[in-house]
Amino acid sequence: MLKKVVIAGLMLLAGSAMAETAQEQAVKKLVEPRLGDGVKVDSVVKTPYSGLFEVRVGGDIIYTDEKAQFLFVGNVVDAKSGTNYTRNRVEELNKIKFSDLPLDSALKMVKGDGKRVIAVFEDPNCGYCKRFRKTLASLDNVTVYTFMYNILSEDSVAKSKNIWCSSDRNKAWDEWMLNGKMPTAAAPANCVTPHDKVYALGRKLNVNGTPAVFFTDGTRIPGAVDAKALEEKFASIGQAAKR
Numbered sequence: 001m002l003k004k005v006v007i008a009g010l011m012l013l014a015g016s017a018m019a020e021t022a023q024e025q026a027v028k029k030l031v032e033p034r035l036g037d038g039v040k041v042d043s044v045v046k047t048p049y050s051g052l053f054e055v056r057v058g059g060d061i062i063y064t065d066e067k068a069q070f071l072f073v074g075n076v077v078d079a080k081s082g083t084n085y086t087r088n089r090v091e092e093l094n095k096i097k098f099s100d101l102p103l104d105s106a107l108k109m110v111k112g113d114g115k116r117v118i119a120v121f122e123d124p125n126c127g128y129c130k131r132f133r134k135t136l137a138s139l140d141n142v143t144v145y146t147f148m149y150n151i152l153s154e155d156s157v158a159k160s161k162n163i164w165c166s167s168d169r170n171k172a173w174d175e176w177m178l179n180g181k182m183p184t185a186a187a188p189a190n191c192v193t194p195h196d197k198v199y200a201l202g203r204k205l206n207v208n209g210t211p212a213v214f215f216t217d218g219t220r221i222p223g224a225v226d227a228k229a230l231e232e233k234f235a236s237i238g239q240a241a242k243r
Contacts, residue, residue: 020044023066027053030068049076049085059094059206061086095218096205103145105194105201107169112141116234119214121149121202124159124176126210132224133177139227146173149202149210150195157195165191 020028020043028044035041035057045054052063052072063072075086101119120136122129136144148164150156159176165187166172175181202212213221213230217237221229 021046024053027064027066027068028055031055031064031071034068034071047076052076054089056093059090061090061093091219094206094220096214096220098214098216098218101145101214102194102197102201105197106145106147107173109136109142109144109146109170109174111139111143114141114143116141117143117145117216118230119145119147121147121198121207121210121212121214122177123149123152123156123210124163124173125152125156128224129211130177132211132213133174135224135227135230137174137178139230147198147201148173148195149198149207149212151199151202151210160195161187161191161193164193 024044024046028041031044031053032039032041039057042056042058043054044056046052047054047063049063051066053066055062055064063076064070075084077084077086098117098119103119106119120132122132136142148160150160159182162183163169163172163176166183166185172183175183209222211222211224213225215221215233215237217240219233221233225233
């Protein structure tokens, strides 16, 4: 019974682009000033979970009660099936249209037949990104678009420019990420990089950390996911495409 109620609730949440009810508007008015200065609540939707209200702030979800007296930070999980409804909801909210990505502003690496495609946001000074790059090196039959997303320091901007402006960008990126070797020649002063465009894109997509991996179905996985998880994700996308 619980599962049926939750599924029905998720269907209701999926239609949350509709106008908020008077009660939801009231909760939104109460909770927004309690989240801190400058925090904007995008939407409030009543859920089937014990009278809680879903509060969406950017790509994140928290929960509150009807009087906004309490904030609940965490996941709603079906105790019987183990389904994580909060995670599924966040994935749905954060979906993108992969074909809209400006791939001309990314590095492109093709291995094997290149049929499995991902886009990755990475910072050149990100240790987890370097670890993830080693994982990608172990995969075959993939196309990887890498957006150099410089969010850690000004040094990241400088490193990305030297790599982007080198004669072989892909080789230079791998040399740095895998072997710690930067191009010997400095970037020409007149070389234009996509830094500003990529930075704005990352902010628009709520990419708050690196690496962030986007798949052709529009979903994402944050962090240095391992090869097994990548293979499972590719398989699930393939199965969905056959339905």
